[in-house]
Amino acid sequence: MSGAAAQESVNIREWEAPYENSRPRDPFAENAHSIWFVGQRTGYLGHLDAKTGAFSKIDLKDGSHPHNVIVGSDGIVWYAGNRTALIGRYDPQTEEIEEIAMPDPAARDPHTLIMDADEKHIWFTMQSANMIGRLTIENRKVDLVPSPVERSRPYGIKIGPNGAVWVVLLGSNKLVKLDPETMDLRVIDLPREAARPRRLEVTGDGRVWYVDYAKGFLGAYEPEAEEFAEWRLPQGAAARPYGTATDASGRIWVAATGVQPNVFLGFDPKTGKWFSATDIPSGGGTVRHMHYHEPSGAVWFGTDTNFIGRAIVEPRDE
16 A cells, blocks of 8 residues: 555455557446446547446547546436547437537537536536536537636536536646636636646535645635645655545545556545555556546546546445
């Protein structure tokens, strides 16, 4: 076990994708056993049955470079066509794909998607285009807003308990708060100029948690007080924290990807301490995105070593 500050480990299981060197990533748990993901390098929408271990895939149009996937409560699968300037909609019942093109040629790279609580909109980032977007599901209308910070690389995106949309700007030391009705943006500077936030979480108390990929910190921003607190990862500046998740207890889980094997870390905001560290069995390579499935108490992740992984962070009775 890596990470000297931690005392506990969690159970991690991995399934190797049968599609060679395909970078399976960003798994989304539809339920405890039905897991959707994308193969970024080779361009497919993938599915894992975690009960049987069976994989299947749907090949996407050439050059898609799919980046992220989410699943609605209706079972519809949405994915980001990162190099084809579209958001895709896949219906597992009809096996039909609908492609929703971006309305502006500059909006070339849909990146990370998130659905709001009432499932009326999908919010998404575009890193190279330097934009944030909103897709209205009912009429497929896409609205775009540019980042006010040049070359800021909008990256991770989450929705807070009050409906506000939060984005980290990887190319800068800044967060963005976006009003979901007006799409007005507010830029918030992080306390260190050298910080480069990559992913984020918003806990039930409204705090915004971010990982500083450049310097190896976990940070928290309190919007009401406009105050920050930061904690260094056990691996220090070499940690390269990337994928994140929040469990039902409000604990933060982070993948330290700058060390090999990658380390799956747990942080407890109540104590302000790292309490868990588990080496990823396959090594991980890089864990880029993570998804928490509350009913099964599991965090799902993909690895550059070609695995889909599951970490049980809140064990449930079978």
